[in-house]
Amino acid sequence: MKDYIEALITQTSDKAKVLRGKIVGPLKSSEFTGLYSRCERQLDNILERLEYLSNDPDVKAKENNGIRIRLLRRIIRELSVLEWSGIAALNRPNDDDVLLNKILFQIHTEIKYPLNPPTVTCLSQNYYVVHPSIGLLQVPLAESDSFLHLPDLYHELGHPILSAKGNPKSELFQAEFTKFNNKIFTFFLNRRNAISRQTGPRDYHKFQVNILAQSWMKYWSMEFFCDLFATYTLGPAYAWSHWYLTASNDADPYEVKINQVSSHPPDQARMEVILMALDLLGQKTEADKIKKTWDDLLQITGSKPNELYRKACPKDLLELSAVHSMEGVKAIGCRLADDKATGKIHELLNNAWNVFWQDPQKYRSWEKVQLLELRQGYTK
Amino acid sequence: MSEIGLNASIYEYLRIYADRIDYALIKIKSSNNQEAENARKDLVELLHEIGANETLKPGVLLLNVILQEELSSWSSTTKEAFQRLAYAMERKTENREDYKNLEEIAAVIDKECLSVSSRMQR
Numbered sequence: 001m002k003d004y005i006e007a008l009i010t011q012t013s014d015k016a017k018v019l020r021g022k023i024v025g026p027l028k029s030s031e032f033t034g035l036y037s038r039c040e041r042q043l044d045n046i047l048e049r050l051e052y053l054s055n056d057p058d059v060k061a062k063e064n065n066g067i068r069i070r071l072l073r074r075i076i077r078e079l080s081v082l083e084w085s086g087i088a089a090l091n092r093p094n095d096d097d098v099l100l101n102k103i104l105f106q107i108h109t110e111i112k113y114p115l116n117p118p119t120v121t122c123l124s125q126n127y128y129v130v131h132p133s134i135g136l137l138q139v140p141l142a143e144s145d146s147f148l149h150l151p152d153l154y155h156e157l158g159h160p161i162l163s164a165k166g167n168p169k170s171e172l173f174q175a176e177f178t179k180f181n182n183k184i185f186t187f188f189l190n191r192r193n194a195i196s197r198q199t200g201p202r203d204y205h206k207f208q209v210n211i212l213a214q215s216w217m218k219y220w221s222m223e224f225f226c227d228l229f230a231t232y233t234l235g236p237a238y239a240w241s242h243w244y245l246t247a248s249n250d251a252d253p254y255e256v257k258i259n260q261v262s263s264h265p266p267d268q269a270r271m272e273v274i275l276m277a278l279d280l281l282g283q284k285t286e287a288d289k290i291k292k293t294w295d296d297l298l299q300i301t302g303s304k305p306n307e308l309y310r311k312a313c314p315k316d317l318l319e320l321s322a323v324h325s326m327e328g329v330k331a332i333g334c335r336l337a338d339d340k341a342t343g344k345i346h347e348l349l350n351n352a353w354n355v356f357w358q359d360p361q362k363y364r365s366w367e368k369v370q371l372l373e374l375r376q377g378y379t380k
Numbered sequence: 381m382s383e384i385g386l387n388a389s390i391y392e393y394l395r396i397y398a399d400r401i402d403y404a405l406i407k408i409k410s411s412n413n414q415e416a417e418n419a420r421k422d423l424v425e426l427l428h429e430i431g432a433n434e435t436l437k438p439g440v441l442l443l444n445v446i447l448q449e450e451l452s453s454w455s456s457t458t459k460e461a462f463q464r465l466a467y468a469m470e471r472k473t474e475n476r477e478d479y480k481n482l483e484e485i486a487a488v489i490d491k492e493c494l495s496v497s498s499r500m501q502r
Contacts, residue, residue, distance in 0.1 A: 058410035066483075067402045070490050074395055077497045081388065129385035133392045138385075156385075162438055163389050165396075175436045182434065182441070210449065217445045219386055222438075263383040263499075 013050045016043050019087045028093035031101035035119035038134045039086040086134045089121035096122045096144035102378045110343030111233040112335045114169035130156045132163040147352040151241035154234045158226030176328030181221050188213035208258050212312050220265040227270050228325035231277040235337030236286040239274045240353040247297055254305050256312040269313035276322040281338050391496045393439040398489040424470045431462030450488040
C-alpha cells in the first residue's frame with residue numbers, strides 16, 4: 001500500500017508538470033493574464049502539497065495512512081478539475097473568448113463590481129459554470145453570438161462574491177446571505193418542531209423537511225441570491241433571460257424533489273423572487289409585463305402548482321431573500337439597475353429583449369448587426 | 381448556473397475545511413513542536429467557528445448543515461459537541477474519544493467532498 005501511495009504521488013506530480021506545459025504562450029490577450037497567474041499559483045500549491053505528502057515524516061507515519069490518502073485523493077480531484085477548466089481555457093483560447101472577456105470587463109465597470117471579474121472561456125459543455133478558486137467562467141460555445149442568454153453573466157458574477165474569503169469588499173454581501181440562511185435554518189427548525197407535536201406519519205414529514213432544509217441551505221439560497229444580484233444590477237433583461245431558459249427547457253417549473261437534495265430551486269420560485277426584486281427596484285410596469293408573459297407560458301405548457309410547491313417555497317422566505325440580497329448589493333456599493341441606470345452593455349441587453357418582443361422574427365437580423373458593431377468596437 | 385458550477389463553489393469551501401482538519405490532526409498527533417502548536421490553534425479556531433451559535437461566514441454555515449445531518453447519531457447536539465471538543469483541544473485535555481470524533485468529522489467532510497465532486501464530473 002505504501003508503494004502504491006508513493007507511486008500515485010509521483011504520477012500526480014508529473015501530471016501537474018505536464019499540465020503546466022499545456023499552457024500556450026504567449027497569451028492570446030491581456031484578458032488571460034489573471035487566469036494564467038491563478039492557474040500557475042494553484043499548480044505551485046498542488047506541487048507543494050504533493051511534496052509534503054511525499055517527504056514529511058509525520059504524514060508518512062503508518063498511523064496517518066488514512067489521512068494521507070484522503071489528502072492525496074483531494075489533490076487528484078483538484079488537478080482533474082483544473083485540467084478541464086482553467087488549463088483547457090488557456091490551452092485553447094479564441095476570439096470569442098476575447099470578446100466575452102471584454103463584455104464582462106465592461107459589465108464589471110458598469111455595475112461597480114467589487115472584485116476582479118473572472119476570465120471567460122467558451123469551452124463549457126454544461127451551460128454556465130463558474131470556478132471561484134481560479135476565477136474562471138465557462139460558457140457554451142455559441143454564447144458570444146447571441147445576447148439573449150448573456151444576462152446570465154450577471155448571475156455568475158454573484159457567485160465569486162459569495163465565495164471570496166477574507167475579502168472586505170464582499171463581506172457585507174456575505175453577511176446578508178448568512179443572515180438569510182440563519183432565518184432559513186430557524187424556519188425549518190420550527191417546522192420540524194411543529195411536526196414533532198403532530199399526530200400521524202411524523203418520520204416521513206421530518207424526512208421531507210430535512211431534505212428541503214438541506215436543499216435551501218446548500219444550494220437554493222445561493223442560487224436565489226445570485227438571481228437577485230443579477231436582477232438588481234441588470235434589471236428586466238435578467239427576468240426575460242430566466243423566462244427564455246424556462247420556455248426552452250421541458251422541466252416542470254413547479255417541480256420539487258423530495259427524495260434527495262436538489263441543486264436548483266423550482267423555476268417558478270426563481271421567477272417570483274426576480275419579480276419581487278424588480279418591484280423593489282421600482283420597475284413595477286416591467287415586472288407586470290413579465291409576469292403576464294410568464295403566466296401565459298405556464299398556461300400554454302399546462303404547468304400548475306402542486307401540493308408541495310408552496311411548502312417548499314414559502315412566500316415569506318422568498319421575500320426575505322429579495323430584501324436581504326438588496327441590502328447586500330447596496331452594502332458592497334454595486335450600482336442598482338433602477339430606471340436611471342446607464343451603461344453600454346446594460347442598455348444593449350435590456351434593449352435586446354425589447355427588440356425581441358417587438359418582432360421576434362426580425363430580432364436575429366438586428367442582433368447580427370449589433371454583434372458586428374460590438375466586435376468592431378472592441379477591436380479598434 | 382449549472383449543477384457543476386454550484387458544486388464547484390461548494391467543493392472549494394469544503395476542501396479547504398477538510399484539509400485544515402487533516403493537516404492539523406497529523407501535526408498534533410505526531411509532533412510536539414511549534415508547528416503542532418500552530419496546528420492546534422488553527423483547529424481550535426475552526427471548532428469554535430463551527431460550534432458558535434451565529435456565524436456570518438457562508439462556508440461555516442454550510443459545514444454546519446452537513447455535519448448536523450451526518451453526525452445526528454452523536455449524543456449531544458453538534459454545536460455542543462464542537463464547543464466541548466474545542467475546549468478540550470485548547471486546554472490539551474483531549475482523550476482518545478476526542479480524536480475518534482475529530483477523525484469522524486474529517487471523514488464526513490471528505491465524504492461530502494467526494495459526493496460533491498462526483499456531481500461535477502461530466
